[in-house]
Amino acid sequence: MLSGFRIGALDIRPGLVLAPMAGVTESPFRQLMRECNPDMLGLVVSEFISIEGLTRSDLRSHAMLRHVAAERPLAIQIFGADIDRMAEAATLVQAAGADVVDINCGCPVPKVVRRGGGAELMRAPAHLERLLRAVRRELSVPLTLKIRTGWDAESINCVEIARLAEDAGVAMVTVHGRTRQQAYQGLADWQQIGLVKQAVSIPVVGSGDVASAGSARERMMRSGVDGLAIGRGALADPWIFSRVARALAGGRVGDGVSGAAPSSRREVLERYAELLAAQHPERTVAARLRMFATSLLRGFAGAAALRQRIAVTRGSGELLGVLRGAPLAAVHADLAA
Ligand SMILES: Cc1cc2nc3c(=O)[nH]c(=O)nc-3n(C[C@H](O)[C@H](O)[C@H](O)COP(=O)(O)O)c2cc1C
Structure with a gap:
């Protein structure tokens, strides 16, 4: 049920992803999640990094590229709006050793969307398409995209954006099942995530409210996605990836964590x-x-x-x-x- 998927030449197995979280999923936390879930976590994603910071040699932004081999496969996420800077930042991320470059189309924060980045990119499909093609041309590693369902309830367009991304050469799309207006309120809409899965042939990862093996199983069944991203659930239960992987492989829900250190x-x-x-x-x-x-x-x-x-x-x-x-x-x- 959760065998895994491919992002270009990369084998992501099992299909479980540590979701990007600003201020959390930097190198130490990613290493910790790998250690708590040996062989049970397919991909880890960095917190978002500003393309303005990266292309203007900002030391803090560059420090955020730091990682160790044990974290891999690793996706590094960048955010911004300018096409040339996005392409330049993506090449810096690739040169730093990321296995995947991920572009953020989901951040709801006013400071980010006011400058055209994050979720605002979903309101500018023509610009986004040019941006994705420009970045794709510069990279040899796979390019992936993280989106929301849309800007607000009246402008749900995740299916359109996912199709556009696939056409532009994006290798995987992660859908957080909320609109920008919702931020983190209400429940994620896994029906919309399922519609994206039906609309494209690249792997689709669902995100939103997976907090236990039971909720993972239910959302997987409802949407048919190729993988699940888990964010806040990992902050409450660092062994959640092992639990979910076992449960979706047919094991008993709540099976203990074997051989994993640390164990308390x-x-x-x-x-x-x-x-x-x-x-x-x-x-x-x-x-x-x-x-x-x-x-x-x-x-x-x-x-x-x-x-x-x-x-x-x-x-x-x-x-x-x-x-x-x-x-x-x-x-x-x-x-x-
Ligand atoms: C503290 C926090 C920081 C986040 N930072 C990012 C980010 O940098 N990039 C991104 O794409 N999503 C970010 N998200 C969204 C998560 O990746 C995820 O899509 C969302 O929290 C829903 O999943 P969950 O219910 O498993 O947490 C963040 C979420 C939280 C709670």
């Missing part, structure tokens, strides 16, 4: 701290760690009190100290599937 919430956070510290100053390590701990430490007795204690910690050492002092049963509690 505490180990996950300790490992994340290590991975973060290898690339970031302490201030960033502490902020990222606190953010992940807040979403991870839920759903067991004493979780709320533990989160409160963690919220007031002043550094990563103190945060890990609180975790080490917490009852073992809590931080080792298996997550519900």
Whole structure:
């Protein structure tokens, strides 16, 4: 049911993707997800990176290209609107070693859409088509696209955009089943995602509200997509890719995670701290760690009190100290599937 798919010459197996999340899916988090789900995660995607930053030698944007071999296959996502800068940024991303270049057509943030990027590109199909063809010409690695269902409920055009993308040489399209107006409100529309799947012959990945093996199975059946992208679900359950892969391969929903290290919430956070510290100053390590701990430490007795204690910690050492002092049963509690 979830055998996988090809993006150009790349074999994505299983068809499960770590969805791009700004401020989250940078190299340490991508490595962590690979470690928690050995052989169970087909593709990881970077947070979006500005083409303006990349083509103007902005150090922060270039630092976002950093990755390690263990993350691969890796897609790096870029956003912006200008055709020449998009093509130049795509070649920089390819030169940095990305296996796939992904273009963002889904960001709803005013600062991005006002400048013609993100979801605004879906309102300018002729411009988008020129842009995709120009980028395609420059690349030898596959080009993919992430879209929403449309701008708002009155202008749903994901099928049209996916067809246009396929014609322009795009190798895979990911559809987040919400409009730009919805941002992250309401439920993702998997019927629209299914319509895109029927309309094109390139692989289609669905995105939106896959938070458990059960919800993955239901959305897969409803839409017939080739793959599923999981974002927020991975922040709540870092082993979610293994659970979903097993469930969709016919295993029992909620089967444990075999052979995966790290194997408890505490180990996950300790490992994340290590991975973060290898690339970031302490201030960033502490902020990222606190953010992940807040979403991870839920759903067991004493979780709320533990989160409160963690919220007031002043550094990563103190945060890990609180975790080490917490009852073992809590931080080792298996997550519900
Ligand atoms: C904090 C956060 C940051 C996100 N950043 C990006 C991004 O940089 N690029 C992108 O294409 N989508 C981004 N998304 C959208 C996700 O990739 C995904 O499509 C959406 O969250 C729905 O999937 P989910 O329910 O599995 O989270 C972001 C979502 C969240 C919650």
